[in-house]
Amino acid sequence: MNKKVTLLAGVSLAILLSGYTSAAHAETFKWAGTTDPQTMDPHATNSAPVLGFLNNVYEGLVRRNKEMKIEPALAESWEQLGADGWRFKLRSGVTFHDGSALTADDVLFSYERASSEESDVRSWFAPVKSVEVVDDLTIDFLTNAPNPLFPDSIANFMIMDRDWSANNAAERPSKEAENYATRNANGTGAFTITARDPGVKTTLKPFANWWDELESNITEAIFTPIGQSATGMAALLSGEIDFISPIPLQDVPRMKERDGFRVHEGVEARVLMFGFAHQADSLKFSDDVSGKNPFQDVRVRQAAYQAIDVDALVSKVMRGNAQPAAQLVSDAMRGYSAANASRLDYDPDASKQLLADAGYPDGFSFGLQCPNDRYINDESICKAAASMFAKVGLNAKLTSMPVRNYWPELREDKFDMYLLGWSPGTFDAEHPIRFLVATPNKEKKLGSWNFGDYSNARVDELLPAIQTELDDAKRQAMIDEVTKVMQDEVAYIPMYVQPLIWASKDNIELTQRTDNFFILRWVTVN
Amino acid sequence: MVKRWQKWARENELFYLFSNNRIAQLAALLAFLCVAGAALSPWIAPSNPYDIASIDIMDSLIPPVWSENSDTRFLIGTDDQGRDLLSAILYGTRLSLLVGLLSISFACVLGVSVGLMAGYLGGRFDAIVMRIADVQLSLPAILTALLIDGVARGILPREQHDSLMIVVLTVAIGLSLWVNFARTVRASTFVERNKEYVQSAEIMGMHPIRIMLVHILPNILGPILVILTVDLAVAVLLESTLSFLGVGVPPNQPSLGTLIRIGTEYMFSGEWWIVIFPSAMLIIMVISINVLGDFLRDAFNPRLR
Numbered sequence: 128m129n130k131k132v133t134l135l136a137g138v139s140l141a142i143l144l145s146g147y148t149s150a151a152h153a154e155t156f157k158w159a160g161t162t163d164p165q166t167m168d169p170h171a172t173n174s175a176p177v178l179g180f181l182n183n184v185y186e187g188l189v190r191r192n193k194e195m196k197i198e199p200a201l202a203e204s205w206e207q208l209g210a211d212g213w214r215f216k217l218r219s220g221v222t223f224h225d226g227s228a229l230t231a232d233d234v235l236f237s238y239e240r241a242s243s244e245e246s247d248v249r250s251w252f253a254p255v256k257s258v259e260v261v262d263d264l265t266i267d268f269l270t271n272a273p274n275p276l277f278p279d280s281i282a283n284f285m286i287m288d289r290d291w292s293a294n295n296a297a298e299r300p301s302k303e304a305e306n307y308a309t310r311n312a313n314g315t316g317a318f319t320i321t322a323r324d325p326g327v328k329t330t331l332k333p334f335a336n337w338w339d340e341l342e343s344n345i346t347e348a349i350f351t352p353i354g355q356s357a358t359g360m361a362a363l364l365s366g367e368i369d370f371i372s373p374i375p376l377q378d379v380p381r382m383k384e385r386d387g388f389r390v391h392e393g394v395e396a397r398v399l400m401f402g403f404a405h406q407a408d409s410l411k412f413s414d415d416v417s418g419k420n421p422f423q424d425v426r427v428r429q430a431a432y433q434a435i436d437v438d439a440l441v442s443k444v445m446r447g448n449a450q451p452a453a454q455l456v457s458d459a460m461r462g463y464s465a466a467n468a469s470r471l472d473y474d475p476d477a478s479k480q481l482l483a484d485a486g487y488p489d490g491f492s493f494g495l496q497c498p499n500d501r502y503i504n505d506e507s508i509c510k511a512a513a514s515m516f517a518k519v520g521l522n523a524k525l526t527s528m529p530v531r532n533y534w535p536e537l538r539e540d541k542f543d544m545y546l547l548g549w550s551p552g553t554f555d556a557e558h559p560i561r562f563l564v565a566t567p568n569k570e571k572k573l574g575s576w577n578f579g580d581y582s583n584a585r586v587d588e589l590l591p592a593i594q595t596e597l598d599d600a601k602r603q604a605m606i607d608e609v610t611k612v613m614q615d616e617v618a619y620i621p622m623y624v625q626p627l628i629w630a631s632k633d634n635i636e637l638t639q640r641t642d643n644f645f646i647l648r649w650v651t652v653n
Numbered sequence: 654m655v656k657r658w659q660k661w662a663r664e665n666e667l668f669y670l671f672s673n674n675r676i677a678q679l680a681a682l683l684a685f686l687c688v689a690g691a692a693l694s695p696w697i698a699p700s701n702p703y704d705i706a707s708i709d710i711m712d713s714l715i716p717p718v719w720s721e722n723s724d725t726r727f728l729i730g731t732d733d734q735g736r737d738l739l740s741a742i743l744y745g746t747r748l749s750l751l752v753g754l755l756s757i758s759f760a761c762v763l764g765v766s767v768g769l770m771a772g773y774l775g776g777r778f779d780a781i782v783m784r785i786a787d788v789q790l791s792l793p794a795i796l797t798a799l800l801i802d803g804v805a806r807g808i809l810p811r812e813q814h815d816s817l818m819i820v821v822l823t824v825a826i827g828l829s830l831w832v833n834f835a836r837t838v839r840a841s842t843f844v845e846r847n848k849e850y851v852q853s854a855e856i857m858g859m860h861p862i863r864i865m866l867v868h869i870l871p872n873i874l875g876p877i878l879v880i881l882t883v884d885l886a887v888a889v890l891l892e893s894t895l896s897f898l899g900v901g902v903p904p905n906q907p908s909l910g911t912l913i914r915i916g917t918e919y920m921f922s923g924e925w926w927i928v929i930f931p932s933a934m935l936i937i938m939v940i941s942i943n944v945l946g947d948f949l950r951d952a953f954n955p956r957l958r
Contacts, residue, residue: 507733518706
């Protein structure tokens with residue numbers, strides 16, 4: 128018996144040791160996330176998994192540092208041209224991964240590409256009137272009106288090479304179909320993509336001719352999407368991967384106690400909310416209501432709002448790791464409306480009364496769409512919300528699906544109500560107003576993620592004023608007004624601010640940025 | 654009356670073997686309990702897990718009654734949505750068994766008719782049908798089921814998915830299991846076809862269909878019964894596997910596989926009961942059905958006694 132125990136101990140020690148030694152000198156860094164970036168095209172999808180991933184490969188004129196402040200990247204410096212716009216001086220000697228040099232013409236091309244009809248990020252350029260190349264390393268972005276926040280708003284505007292795109296017939300981004308840039312990338316960033324197998328794995332290695340000094344000691348990085356969180360945890364615990372984001376909230380306490388691993392916690396800028404089909408003439412998935420859309424009635428929207436017990440969602444589904452939210456941005460964002468900080472109370476009786484007033488005393492059924500691999504516990508939140516809705520007579524027929532299918536479904540208006548999380552890329556309250564609240568308008572590049580086509584004339588009137596106002600107090604007053612309108616009309620049901628929970632082996636040094644972007648060049652394997 | 658029953662019991666071989674086989678008796682008891690629990694779930698379950706209005710998220714993840722922080726309303730705890738796990742398991746077993754029984758009946762009817770015809774008619778029909786069966790046999794049943802399930806999902810409009818999912822599952826599992834029936838029935842029919850009673854029936858001018866159904870079928874029921882039992886367990890497992898993979902029954906109507914899938918997400922965090930109890934239920938049910946099948950096989954095969 129004793130011998131057996133010693134033998135067992137010896138074997139497990141040997142296994143342990145071999146695991147540690149191999150981890151010590153390997154600089155291959157393996158990481159996993161729940162969502163695979165759908166595309167390698169930086170202008171085709173405005174979503175955090177894509178932009179976050181591509182931030183390692185492509186670069187913008189400016190970039191955000193560890194504290195989320197703007198710092199020079201491809202542009203060495205920039206200055207305001209009075210009220211007309213901004214002039215950017217490009218860094219000299221920057222090359223793309225294929226060896227060609229960066230010029231102002233590439234920036235112009237990237238602007239044309241990113242602001243084209245096919246682009247998903249065109250609303251970033253709503254304030255831009257025109258872009259003019261001054262010389263090889265100088266470029267002007269001329270705006271319709273003074274735009275103090277413009278450099279802040281284009282940190283994720285990534286620069287592509289004109290020749291590379293032209294040679295590979297990828298001069299325009301492609302949202303639905305694929306083109307060359309969907310699977311291949313040619314940026315100026317710290318890492319190059321060496322292999323890409325969509326949905327399976329993506330391999331990167333450092334770019335030898337990068338203009339900046341690399342903080343990281345990684346020689347190879349491999350990203351694997353793992354949809355099942357338990358599988359991801361098992362992979363981390365068994366040493367198959369070095370880092371995972373996010374980990375299931377229920378595993379946080381145990382993970383903290385375990386030796387050899389580290390949990391990285393923070394608050395993300397992302398607010399989770401339910402959106403409505405505001406403009407649809409009828410419900411698409413209802414059994415009992417046809418020919419009309421109850422969600423056009425503000426009382427029905429408020430009934431849905433008050434049926435949700437956000438505190439219960441936060442304490443149970445999110446295990447206390449989230450903050451309830453009353454508006455589309457968290458209180459850490461610039462422009463947060465302190466005057467409108469309180470949520471409507473959870474009150475099922477009031478909900479029932481509102482439904483009865485609106486002519487639906489017995490409630491009605493509708494379709495609720497939900498992603499199941501995008502946000503933390505997204506499907507559980509939807510299931511819990513569905514049962515809360517059911518208590519007031521709102522019979523939500525829940526359909527959950529991976530994001531890969533989710534965004535196309537929403538774009539085709541196949542929903543009555545849907546779940547959305549929004550993290551303002553500019554860290555400013557103006558961002559969600561532009562994307563989620565402004566009336567969708569292709570010409571003006573507004574409301575591109577306003578799937579339910581919410582529309583309010585006063586908001587549309589105030590938005591340009593907010594974008595150009597230089598005086599902080601006046602600007603805040605306008606944001607407050609918009610926030611009030613949104614709350615009064617229940618344009619969305621904001622629920623809570625999502626936490627950031629990452630986990631890694633304890634030999635990994637990394638920086639957790641509040642936009643949930645995982646930046647490889649700050650990762651060190653010890 | 655009693656005497657007649659005693660006489661029957663004494664003379665009935667199957668009953669005699671059963672009364673002497675403790676393991677088969679235990680398996681039968683367990684299988685009976687599973688089936689009865691499932692069939693009576695609307696009446697015996699403490700709550701209705703399909704009624705989402707009755708679920709409260711504040712009741713979620715409560716451990717079984719013998720642990721700390723438990724709640725006497727929930728005998729073996731609750732899942733992540735606050736559903737009573739016992740009720741969910743009973744309803745889930747019902748759904749799993751229902752899909753299993755439906756699909757195995759489908760497979761049985763299809764397989765037996767094809768097998769009878771192939772064995773009796775022989776010739777080209779036999780060659781073609783049995784080659785198809787061979788091809789299908791080279792594919793794992795789960796793959797066939799996934800394929801049919803996937804195609805059906807692609808074709809059907811999404812609004813009808815939930816209502817038609819049971820039918821799709823039945824067809825998918827049924828089509829992946831019919832081969833066993835067809836091959837066995839064909840082989841047995843081959844043997845029976847050349848016996849005198851079939852030949853005399855042929856000489857009397859009976860219709861082939863009548864010969865197959867009235868004369869041959871009753872004589873090959875033994876093997877069919879064995880496959881029926883063993884494959885029922887396989888069908889239940891297939892359904893659970895599909896649901897575990899997320900392509901089975903709709904998520905708001907949990908079958909055992911769905912419950913196990915939810916449970917695996919809590920494996921590392923200490924909420925063991927969500928995965929253990931549904932798994933245990935599935936294992937007990939499948940093993941007991943399998944043991945019964947084995948018993949039947951031995952009972953019908955004189956050489957194995």
